[in-house]
Amino acid sequence: xxxxxxxxxxxxxxxxxxxxxxxxxxxxxxxxxxxxxxxxxxxxxxxxxxxxxxxxxxxxxxxxxxxxxxxxxxxxxxxxxxxxxxxxxxxxxxxxxxxxxxxxxxxxxxxxxxxxxxxxxxxxxxxxxxxxxxxxxxxxxxxxxxxxxxxxxxxxxxxxxxxxxxxxxxxxxxxxxxxxxxxxxxxxxxxxxxxxxxxxxxxxxxxxxxxxxxxxxxxxxxxxxxxxxxxxxxxxxxxxxxxxxxxxxxxxxxxx
Numbered sequence: 570x571x572x573x574x575x576x577x578x579x580x581x582x583x584x585x586x587x588x589x590x591x592x593x594x595x596x597x598x599x600x601x602x603x604x605x606x607x608x609x610x611x612x613x614x615x616x617x618x619x620x621x622x623x624x625x626x627x628x629x630x631x632x633x634x635x636x637x638x639x640x641x642x643x644x645x646x647x648x649x650x651x652x653x654x655x656x657x658x659x660x661x662x663x664x665x666x667x668x669x670x671x672x673x674x675x676x677x678x679x680x681x682x683x684x685x686x687x688x689x690x691x692x693x694x695x696x697x698x699x700x701x702x703x704x705x706x707x708x709x710x711x712x713x714x715x716x717x718x719x720x721x722x723x724x725x726x727x728x729x730x731x732x733x734x735x736x737x738x739x740x741x742x743x744x745x746x747x748x749x750x751x752x753x754x755x756x757x758x759x760x761x762x763x764x765x766x767x768x769x770x771x772x773x774x775x776x777x778x779x780x781x782x783x784x785x786x787x788x789x790x791x792x793x794x795x796x797x798x799x800x801x802x803x804x805x806x807x808x809x810x811x812x813x814x815x816x817x818x819x820x821x822x823x824x825x
Contacts, residue, residue: 572690573655574680577604577664580673585698591691592684593652597632598639600651603691604664604674608700613637614668620654621661625675631662672701 573593578586587607591600601616616634619627631654632646641648654660655678662676684690 570684572682572684573651573678574682574694576677576679577607578675578677579608579698579701580675582698582701585701586695587693587697588679588695589691589693590682590688591651593655594650595691596648596650597654598634598641598647599691601634601647601664603693604676605666607693607696610666610668612668613639614666616667617665619663619665621663621675623661625661625663627663636667670701 571593572590574588574590576586576588587604589603589607591603595603597618601618605614605616613636615636618631618634620629620631622628632644632649634647635644639647654662658678658681660678664674664676666672666674
């Protein structure tokens with residue numbers, strides 16, 4: 570008995586195909602199952618089979634395989650033998666498989682062989698390329714595509730356990746002062762003074778100089794030794810004695 574050897578090529582994928590062997594007596598249903606299993610489609614998708622010309626154009630419609638379990642009595646064409654559709658040594662078919670994604674296969678009779686009594690038909694004798702995988706549509710919304718140029722970046726010294734968030738090149742977000750500890754506030758003030766050119770250590774030295782001048786001691790920078798004298802308590806009382814408080818408070822115009 571002769572055996573049909575078909576090459577089943579995935580459309581637009583020259584490197585993905587399967588070689589299957591079937592008997593002429595095998596039905597259209599068995600031919601459909603041989604192709605489906607060769608590409609490891611394990612469910613029962615809908616399919617269609619057409620005759621094709623030499624340029625892979627659809628000619629006569631042969632049969633439609635419904636999805637799921639098939640009632641052969643309701644679809645008698647599926648029980649017809651493949652020998653009734655092979656009229657050329659290089660007979661061609663177009664086989665369409667409808668799953669979550671639709672696939673089209675080009676099927677060509679490449680050789681007629683004597684059967685092997687030890688073999689079980691139909692069978693797949695050659696595998697080339699990865700089989701197509703139907704993609705089931707997801708019910709989840711697609712992930713958001715974020716523009717990296719609009720995403721906040723981290724820059725600056727850490728404050729309150731983390732860096733300040735920066736939304737632009739020059740726009741800096743103000744930290745929440747209520748969340749800052751005392752040390753953090755002092756650190757921010759030091760940074761601000763450093764930017765303004767203020768030397769806090771120099772200010773502390775000036776405070777000591779001011780105290781020395783008030784005491785009038787000889788060790789102060791602005792004391793009596795430098796200017797030749799200071800204002801003592803008696804001098805202050807003498808100067809204040811020349812001022813007429815009564816006349817000033819009474820609104821008089823007495824000159825002083």
